């Protein structure tokens with residue numbers, strides 16, 4: 001099995017390197033936005049949009065133009081990778097997997113650039129060589145495994161990071177665990193059919209007040225002044241903290257589940273649809289938007305999408321697999337007698353069968369039904385919903401989707 005994995009480390013640049021990295025990221029952002037604007041103009045004029053080769057040709061012209069000749073200071077390959085990203089964003093848009101490509105903004109996922117080659121990794125000395133930047137030390141927290149395929153440099157919360165994407169052949173172990181079903185919820189993040197419960201990830205709620213306070217403080221300062229910059233840095237620090245806490249929790253949870261169970265069954269919830277539907281569209285604004293977006297916020301806060309993505313590749317890595325089952329009736333079927341009725345679920349928390357009297361926590365009942373549906377799927381030989389990806393796709397995809405619907 002070919003295993004793709006990214007290793008992320010904090011970089012320790014000197015002043016000159018940090019300045020150069022800011023410049024490179026800025027140039028890439030500039031190129032991305034200029035190319036996107038050009039594609040939009042072509043579209044408005046009813047002309048065909050440029051392909052990657054056409055974009056590269058345009059880039060060459062911009063570099064030759066004295067007004068934008070400063071682009072030459074940035075590694076060409078990084079600028080070209082940016083154009084590839086734009087191409088990919090269009091492809092995703094046309095296949096309806098993402099919204100229309102957006103202009104990159106400084107600060108928000110717009111501070112990064114990627115090297116497809118030319119880097120050198122010296123693990124023994126904890127340093128990384130990057131073209132036009134030279135050798136740079138990084139905080140080595142673990143060994144990088146596999147062949148390096150590319151390196152992405154990004155800035156977040158005032159720090160610089162290198163994400164080293166690798167590829168390696170890995171043995172698939174034989175998993176010794178059994179099967180488990182998972183019910184996802186707001187009150188409890190996840191309930192397992194064996195009775196295990198994972199508490200909700202409310203890091204965002206906990207930090208929300210701190211964030212609101214910092215944002216208010218920032219709005220009172222004179223824009224771009226010294227104190228405003230300080231307040232802004234604080235807001236960014238809280239954002240980073242929230243993101244880190246969320247990531248840690250999800251990783252711990254998915255690692256535990258995938259190590260203990262060979263077959264993991266989960267409801268095939270369309271999280272993206274659920275989240276997108278609340279706001280509605282311009283033609284048909286969503287009803288009850290406020291209540292729904294409250295739920296959506298919680299859904300996103302819990303990171304269900306990311307949870308499922310991690311379970312998918314982690315079960316594959318440990319020799320198990322993830323089975324997605326259709327969510328129909330999982331919350332209203334009696335696990336004891338099989339009776340299906342809306343009335344079985346009197347409250348959000350309690351399940352009580354109106355036919356046989358069986359009573360249990362509603363989330364646990366949901367998890368048991370998900371497990372049964374998973375077994376049934378396999379018994380029918382239907383493997384279409386089985387996740388078998390050993391890949392770890394870019395987290396950016398998930399983040400894009402989350403940002404898109406974030407309030």
Ligand SMILES: [Zn+2]
Pocket residue numbers: 334335336337338339353354355356357358
């Ligand atoms: Zn019953």
